[in-house]
Amino acid sequence: MTHFSAFSLLKNALTGHKNWTEQWPDSQPKAEYDVVIVGAGGHGLGAAYYLAKEHGITNVAVIDKGWLGGGNTGRNTTIIRSNYLYDESARLYDHSVDLWENLSQELNYNVMYSRRGVLMLAHNVHDVQSFKRHIHSNRLNGVDNRWLTPEECKAYCPPLSISKSARYPVMGGALQERAGTARHDAVAWGYARGAAARGVDIIQNCPVTAIRRNADGSVAGVETARGFIRAKKVGVSAAGHTSVVMQTAEVRLPLESYPLQALVSEPVKPVFPCVVMSNAVHAYISQSDKGELVIGSGTDQYTSYSQRGGLPLIEHTVAAIAEVFPIFNRMRMLRKWGGIVDVTPDRSAIISKTPVEGLYVNCGWGTGGFKATPGAAHTFAWTIAKDEPHPINAPFTMERFRTGRLIDEAAAAAVAH
Amino acid sequence: MSGNRVAGKGRVDVGKSVRFTFDGKPFVGLKGDTVSSALLANGVHLMGRSFKYHRPRGPVAAGSEEPNALIGTRRGPGRFEPNTRATVQEIWQGLETTSQNKYPSLKWDIGAVNDAAYMLFSAGFYYKTFMWPKSFWHRVYEPFIRAAAGLGVSPTEEDPDTYASRFLHCDVLVVGAGPAGLAAARAAAVDGLKVVLVDENAEVGGSLLSEPQALVDGQRAWDWLAAEVEALKAAGVRIMTRTTAIGYYHQNMIGMVERLTDHLSDLPADTPRERMWRVRAKRVVLAQGALEKPLVFHGNDCPGVMLAGSAQTYLNRYGVLVGQRPVILTSHDSAWFAAFDLADAGAQVQAIVDTRESVRDDLLAEAGKRGIRLKIGHTATATKGRLRVTSLRVNPVTDGKVGAGYVIGCDAVLMSGGWTPSLHLFSHTRGSLAWDEDLTTFLPKDTPENCVIAGASRGLWGVEAVLNDGADKGRAVAADLGGTGGETACSVASDRTGTGVSHTELPTDLNPGKAKAFVDYQNDVTAKDLRLAVREGMRSIEHVKRYTTNGMATDQGKMSNINGLNIAADALGKKQPQVGLTTFRPPYTPTSFGAFAGYHRGAHFEVTRKTRIDGWAEENGAVFEPVGQWRRAWHFPKPGEDMDTAVRRECVATRQSVGIFDASTLGKIEVVGPDAVEFMNRMYTNPWTKLAPGRCRYGLLCGDDGFIRDDGVIGRLTTDRFHVTTTTGGAARVLNMMEDYLQTEWPDLNVWLTSTTEQWATIALNGPKAAALLAPLVEGVDLTDEAFPHMSCVECTVAGMPARLFRVSFTGEIGFEVNVPAPRGRTLWEVLWEAGRQYDICAYGTETMHVLRAEKGYIIVGQDTDGTVTPKDAGLDWAVGKSKPDFVGKRGMARPDLTSEGRKQLVGLLTEDHSRLEEGAQIVFDPTQALPMTMVGHVTSSYHSDAVGRPIALALVEGGHGRMGETVHIPMPDRTIAAKITPMVFVDPDNARLKI
Numbered sequence A: 001m002t003h004f005s006a007f008s009l010l011k012n013a014l015t016g017h018k019n020w021t022e023q024w025p026d027s028q029p030k031a032e033y034d035v036v037i038v039g040a041g042g043h044g045l046g047a048a049y050y051l052a053k054e055h056g057i058t059n060v061a062v063i064d065k066g067w068l069g070g071g072n073t074g075r076n077t078t079i080i081r082s083n084y085l086y087d088e089s090a091r092l093y094d095h096s097v098d099l100w101e102n103l104s105q106e107l108n109y110n111v112m113y114s115r116r117g118v119l120m121l122a123h124n125v126h127d128v129q130s131f132k133r134h135i136h137s138n139r140l141n142g143v144d145n146r147w148l149t150p151e152e153c154k155a156y157c158p159p160l161s162i163s164k165s166a167r168y169p170v171m172g173g174a175l176q177e178r179a180g181t182a183r184h185d186a187v188a189w190g191y192a193r194g195a196a197a198r199g200v201d202i203i204q205n206c207p208v209t210a211i212r213r214n215a216d217g218s219v220a221g222v223e224t225a226r227g228f229i230r231a232k233k234v235g236v237s238a239a240g241h242t243s244v245v246m247q248t249a250e251v252r253l254p255l256e257s258y259p260l261q262a263l264v265s266e267p268v269k270p271v272f273p274c275v276v277m278s279n280a281v282h283a284y285i286s287q288s289d290k291g292e293l294v295i296g297s298g299t300d301q302y303t304s305y306s307q308r309g310g311l312p313l314i315e316h317t318v319a320a321i322a323e324v325f326p327i328f329n330r331m332r333m334l335r336k337w338g339g340i341v342d343v344t345p346d347r348s349a350i351i352s353k354t355p356v357e358g359l360y361v362n363c364g365w366g367t368g369g370f371k372a373t374p375g376a377a378h379t380f381a382w383t384i385a386k387d388e389p390h391p392i393n394a395p396f397t398m399e400r401f402r403t404g405r406l407i408d409e410a411a412a413a414a415v416a417h
Numbered sequence B: 001m002s003g004n005r006v007a008g009k010g011r012v013d014v015g016k017s018v019r020f021t022f023d024g025k026p027f028v029g030l031k032g033d034t035v036s037s038a039l040l041a042n043g044v045h046l047m048g049r050s051f052k053y054h055r056p057r058g059p060v061a062a063g064s065e066e067p068n069a070l071i072g073t074r075r076g077p078g079r080f081e082p083n084t085r086a087t088v089q090e091i092w093q094g095l096e097t098t099s100q101n102k103y104p105s106l107k108w109d110i111g112a113v114n115d116a117a118y119m120l121f122s123a124g125f126y127y128k129t130f131m132w133p134k135s136f137w138h139r140v141y142e143p144f145i146r147a148a149a150g151l152g153v154s155p156t157e158e159d160p161d162t163y164a165s166r167f168l169h170c171d172v173l174v175v176g177a178g179p180a181g182l183a184a185a186r187a188a189a190v191d192g193l194k195v196v197l198v199d200e201n202a203e204v205g206g207s208l209l210s211e212p213q214a215l216v217d218g219q220r221a222w223d224w225l226a227a228e229v230e231a232l233k234a235a236g237v238r239i240m241t242r243t244t245a246i247g248y249y250h251q252n253m254i255g256m257v258e259r260l261t262d263h264l265s266d267l268p269a270d271t272p273r274e275r276m277w278r279v280r281a282k283r284v285v286l287a288q289g290a291l292e293k294p295l296v297f298h299g300n301d302c303p304g305v306m307l308a309g310s311a312q313t314y315l316n317r318y319g320v321l322v323g324q325r326p327v328i329l330t331s332h333d334s335a336w337f338a339a340f341d342l343a344d345a346g347a348q349v350q351a352i353v354d355t356r357e358s359v360r361d362d363l364l365a366e367a368g369k370r371g372i373r374l375k376i377g378h379t380a381t382a383t384k385g386r387l388r389v390t391s392l393r394v395n396p397v398t399d400g401k402v403g404a405g406y407v408i409g410c411d412a413v414l415m416s417g418g419w420t421p422s423l424h425l426f427s428h429t430r431g432s433l434a435w436d437e438d439l440t441t442f443l444p445k446d447t448p449e450n451c452v453i454a455g456a457s458r459g460l461w462g463v464e465a466v467l468n469d470g471a472d473k474g475r476a477v478a479a480d481l482g483g484t485g486g487e488t489a490c491s492v493a494s495d496r497t498g499t500g501v502s503h504t505e506l507p508t509d510l511n512p513g514k515a516k517a518f519v520d521y522q523n524d525v526t527a528k529d530l531r532l533a534v535r536e537g538m539r540s541i542e543h544v545k546r547y548t549t550n551g552m553a554t555d556q557g558k559m560s561n562i563n564g565l566n567i568a569a570d571a572l573g574k575k576q577p578q579v580g581l582t583t584f585r586p587p588y589t590p591t592s593f594g595a596f597a598g599y600h601r602g603a604h605f606e607v608t609r610k611t612r613i614d615g616w617a618e619e620n621g622a623v624f625e626p627v628g629q630w631r632r633a634w635h636f637p638k639p640g641e642d643m644d645t646a647v648r649r650e651c652v653a654t655r656q657s658v659g660i661f662d663a664s665t666l667g668k669i670e671v672v673g674p675d676a677v678e679f680m681n682r683m684y685t686n687p688w689t690k691l692a693p694g695r696c697r698y699g700l701l702c703g704d705d706g707f708i709r710d711d712g713v714i715g716r717l718t719t720d721r722f723h724v725t726t727t728t729g730g731a732a733r734v735l736n737m738m739e740d741y742l743q744t745e746w747p748d749l750n751v752w753l754t755s756t757t758e759q760w761a762t763i764a765l766n767g768p769k770a771a772a773l774l775a776p777l778v779e780g781v782d783l784t785d786e787a788f789p790h791m792s793c794v795e796c797t798v799a800g801m802p803a804r805l806f807r808v809s810f811t812g813e814i815g816f817e818v819n820v821p822a823p824r825g826r827t828l829w830e831v832l833w834e835a836g837r838q839y840d841i842c843a844y845g846t847e848t849m850h851v852l853r854a855e856k857g858y859i860i861v862g863q864d865t866d867g868t869v870t871p872k873d874a875g876l877d878w879a880v881g882k883s884k885p886d887f888v889g890k891r892g893m894a895r896p897d898l899t900s901e902g903r904k905q906l907v908g909l910l911t912e913d914h915s916r917l918e919e920g921a922q923i924v925f926d927p928t929q930a931l932p933m934t935m936v937g938h939v940t941s942s943y944h945s946d947a948v949g950r951p952i953a954l955a956l957v958e959g960g961h962g963r964m965g966e967t968v969h970i971p972m973p974d975r976t977i978a979a980k981i982t983p984m985v986f987v988d989p990d991n992a993r994l995k996i
């Protein structure tokens, strides 16, 4: 692996960039691995990286049906924050943010973790109550999050309209300064490069068609478009398609898959300093380093595996942005796309052993798993390596849906009166 | 008229000059010009600067695919937009335009130092550096990178324009009004089929506008076009220009944006700026045409280097010569015709440089006739000129060897790398593509949608072929819809057809490592960058695109995708289909936010639902709060009162005499049918069988997980009819949930569900004087405690109106809820108000309602519960029909964790120092512990209570029901508050006031 630095960049610039080498090779599958990870998103690649680096397990393959990082990892709006309500979530996401802060150095790949602050807007009394609850809980958990008045919100994010006559006026906001964004592709690529350097095979364009089990029920390996690959352990991290893959091992998961859409505007000079989320009007926005406004919406209304997404939702999302930031009304949308997200009943993830020996699953990240990438990958690797969960992901079992011990972040933000 | 305008050419209006400015300097163009054509007519090629290297750029195209000539456009205050394509924006009197991404001026731009350091800014350079020292990232590097972002500047003012949106249903939608689209529309417009023809241009005609030499059935192209438009209109075809089909969605739904005012000098008073059309078409014909590819060589971005076809457009459509001394550089026959057109219009064509070894004889002869110098079998290796091209360096290529270069002076280089079909909308449908080796391009194959492709978008060439293909497709589509299809085969004379070859970078004798041969102009992606990406292991075209940003500019890869693919495939040593094409995403061209938002702005962002009594509340000084889409009266301050004082007054008045409250927003669902009672038994936790008609009951609804979802009082009017009420915010959700169960789980039940929320106005009277006030107005019911006790309901007449009357209470006082048909709500309110004067009736809002119900220990779902609270946790175990065989949530609430010890349970809290707690504050048992603290619950509701004489609160506390009298602690940022756990009911625990 070529070490990246300003020096190596300069040196290579002088030689016409001819001497850079592959960041990861295009591996062909071997007959057998200690661990096969299904899904080369940030989570799957990261898990392989930590398996190799922290647990010394290097006979690992990450297999993807497409190109690595082409799933939700490469489609998301990259909001990173950790001001979740419940202790279990706060611990997991804060663990992630800790890892984010050093990830560029860790991977020797600039993932551009940008601590630009995430501001969540409150538009009604219920929002205010709910955000204050989060802030109090975060404070006692040692997680940064504070309340801003509408005027303070405006000062923090000048394009914001705090007009009292707005349809849903801003009543304040919760700000996590440590939160921000990162460069999504770089996360996948950085983990891929780091994992490959430690001996992990990354196998692309190779759909896993089934998980095969031994006569005793334990996992035997995976059937793929390029034949059967034996594996002592299999970890599935296939986001919106996880339930489909797991079904082949006769493991049913409480997941529903929905299209989630996002869009960018044409690029403009810096105008938007932070990230703003507004759950009440359903819009999320930040500005990329290229200058595009990056805007996310809520999930489509129906379950689907089609990544196209519908027009009405986009109309609603853009209307919401133009409502909260009226100066953007004459900006133009450049491009929109969708991804398929896997949603659990309590909107919290599953990082867990399964009833099948040797089979592990990391899923249910729904609309918000990018921020968890390092933390989830790290604890998933631990779970696979040790055949038991890390204390941080121990509560995020599959079992909880049977016992009722939910981590209900959705409920924490539910609206009713 | 300036020297670049050619008399007798173009469709611009020579009689109408139009003044506009560019970077403050006045210019004159003609009506019908775009900014680009008008500036070119004035000899201006330099229109912008590129993104990364700030290189000087001029227009390379003449249409919406333009990557370079992006400008700011302004029409007075509030009307500014960045990144407008100069090639699309029509000029109008007074238009102000500005160049972008430059400082201090377009000609002298400091940012151009990046260009000198270009070797450092290779593809993906930022992933490799800016990491040390770590602390520098946040403070130095990141701000530096972010400051370099963007092209134009964002608008800063609110947009004064309006936007509209419409639906359109048609039989056939034809996208693209070039010859193929025109013919398709004509052939499909038979037997009354409703046909719509759209084009993004200001007028229809497509390529005929750029190349008018063809004779269609003996008629000159533009005469034929004019006649054809008339014929289409006569056939009832709806022609929509300046309308872009931006996206192709599921089930033949096409989004289209019509631009109505951006080309007008005077804004009509009542016209929206843009209109979003949502079209549902039975069949779609995609006739989007083809896009010309640039050639990739060192210096191919110098202003004055332009697509040959675009030069033809400027000449034939706008009457503008883009250069007096152009050189043609091509690998395709089509550019030869550009040479001929320009030569015939008076340009001194310096040379035709063709990369191919041999060229058709007729072209050679035509060139010879015009005395044009020919350089067959040549490559181009450089351009010269900083702000405008001054020469092209060309070299002979023999047997793959590049010979010595020499320079041809020129003022424009017109290039053609061949053509590629416009597959964007087809790609939106998730249509599959097939690689055509001869054309070196992808062609459309299969699509899940009901659409066909016609003309140049499927690789056809020449007006005759395209016209007849369009007609065939139109006929086929009509036949598919039961029409007979028109007979419209055409014959075309002076048609131009041609072929060509495709290149990666043009061969060169210079150091390719130093070449600035651009593929994506706007993003400054060079061929070298693409090869570097491949060298670094990017094998999929998606990786290459993301690593280099090729194809991610505002032209959405229209100029760069195919060239980028060819180069990446070459670098990988693979065939193009193995590398794949990136997916084109909507919108086809950048589309204003306003067009998407449409009417949904300001007050219309979402409907504001108002009750029939809202007007009275407004007239009487109410302060409102938004609750979902509703606005509800929050409190009714008297002059000088703040919210607290008003609420305290309203509370006292209600407890002492009578308060009146608008409860119309409560969700209402009529559950009717022979199986209604069974349905209710299954949906709600409570048993309903024994509830007699004329009685009501507090109903509790759980999800299948066993957690509380909603609640409300439900009256049984007759054996088969229930009047269900829900929370205000839950109305739609509950109805959906009911329908879901009814239709999917219990289709056997004979039950109808109807939302009646807006059919009834609901007025609540609460207080000791409520019955006295109401009784005289009620006919047919005796309102005594004996005849109409708490939890009764009846259909009767109130103040002469048909009504449903409930005796229920959400305050702990005697209460009635009167439902009358919504239109009569306000009348009833006023009658009650008048009748109540003698009792000092007081109108109260939602805040008082909250206080009164909290004093009485009634929960609000969504505030005191959050989706993790079971009936038992909320102290509502009594509302669960344990002996019922099944109901939604029964199994869920039996799960181990929902029945275990130590769950958070709803209790009352009284602070020891009589301070009021903050809602959402967290509760701990041990206030001295270090962070992170073990939290055992939180405050759900908290109010000052005059009835209790101190603040009260409700809270969820771990094991709360078993901790009565214990002290808990609420750590706040500045201090920790101690509070005692109490029962939830603070007022009238024995229900003496309710008389039960």
Ligand SMILES: Cc1cc2nc3c(=O)[nH]c(=O)nc-3n(C[C@H](O)[C@H](O)[C@H](O)COP(=O)(O)OP(=O)(O)OC[C@H]3O[C@@H](n4cnc5c(N)ncnc54)[C@H](O)[C@@H]3O)c2cc1C
Pocket: A038, A039, A040, A041, A042, A043, A044, A063, A064, A065, A066, A067, A068, A069, A070, A071, A072, A073, A074, A075, A076, A077, A078, A079, A080, A206, A207, A208, A209, A237, A238, A239, A240, A241, A242, A245, A260, A261, A262, A296, A337, A338, A339, A340, A341, A365, A366, A367, A368, A369, A370, A371, A372
């Ligand atoms: C539009 C959008 C916006 C979002 N915004 C945010 C945000 O702002 N913040 C945030 O934190 N999160 C966000 N998310 C969520 C976030 O993107 C995901 O939770 C996260 O990236 C998931 O990473 P992953 O590695 O698990 O999944 P992915 O990156 O989707 O990786 C899963 C991989 O599995 C592969 N796969 C699937 N089936 C098979 C098979 N049978 N065989 C082989 N391979 C298979 C897929 O090809 C894919 O590459 C957003 C998501 C979307 C779609």
